[in-house]
Amino acid sequence: MLLAHVERTNYGVHFMRLDGAKPVLPPITAQEAREPPSWPHRYVTWLADGPGPLYPGWWTLQPWRPPGPLELATGHPSGYLDWLEGWQGIVPLRPLPDPGEGRVKAHRKLVRDGLLPPLLLWWVSGLDGWVLLDGHARLAAALAEDQIPPSLALALAPSPAQMEESLGYATRAHALVQTQNESAKRAQQWHFGSVYAGIPGERLRTRAWPLTGDSWQEAAPPGWPPTGVQ
Known part of the structure; x- marks a missing residue:
């Protein structure tokens, strides 16, 4: 559904x-949105039972908001993400529907009422950004209302073994704290707290899938990537 070529x-x-992108979540009715369940739990259930990007490993699904203004990849079907500008925005998998479409109008009312179901994003390390897996109409509705939509973001996370390895140094160093004065102890404890708090937000590199044929060039249309790109 998406090819990428790093300069x-x-x-x-x-x-x-590429053509063929489909929602990975079932349609969400206005009635469901007005009687909102726990969306993270609902999304996890849907992802576990249906098609999607999940593969064996440890995953996180967390609320997400852009660090600044919401950035969207421009250009269709192709475009460019400029990393020099600090890109960490959203790449929709298909064009957003028109603000005047019926489903977008229905979602706009939910935006105004503060009941819009969250977008489903997926962290893709090779883009240094997020792919919009589900919620193109919801995103169009939020933009039409000049709002930042609520979002949940999938990311591959460290396994328990990897987390233990990351914490190994902190655990060993903790024993040293017992012999230090109170001021040093407080400083070390603050450091340990920041280490532990940061681990749930760690993201691992995203896995790609093999394409039909011998190489990605067979899936790409003629002339892509642009001439001169290596």
């Missing part, structure tokens, strides 16, 4: 959307 200079990445 040799690592200044950015070219992307190409």
Whole structure:
């Protein structure tokens, strides 16, 4: 559904959307949105039982908000993400529907009422950004109302073994705290707290899938990536 080619200079990445992107969640009715369940739990259930990007490993599903203004990848079917500008935005898998479409109008009312179900994003390390897996109409509705939509973000997370390895140094160093004065203890404890708090937010590299044929060039349309890109 999406091809990406990182520039040799690592200044950015070219992307190409292919046809065939479909929602990975079932349709959410207005009645369901007005009697909102725990969306994270509902999304986890749907993802576990249906198609999607999940593969064996440890995953997190966490609320997400952009660190600044909401950035969207422009251009269709192809475009460019400029890493020099600090890109960490959203790449929709298909064009957003028109604000005047019926489903978008229905979602706009939910936006105004503060009941819009969250978008489902997926962290893709090769893009240094997020792919919009589900919620294109909801995103269009939020933008039409000049709002930042609520979002839940999938990301591959460290396994318990990897977490233990990350904490190994902190655990060993903790024994040293017992012999230090109270001021040093407080400083060390603050450090340990920040280490523990940061681990749930760690993201691992995203896995890709093999394409039909011998190489990605067979899936890409003629002329992509742009001439001169290596």
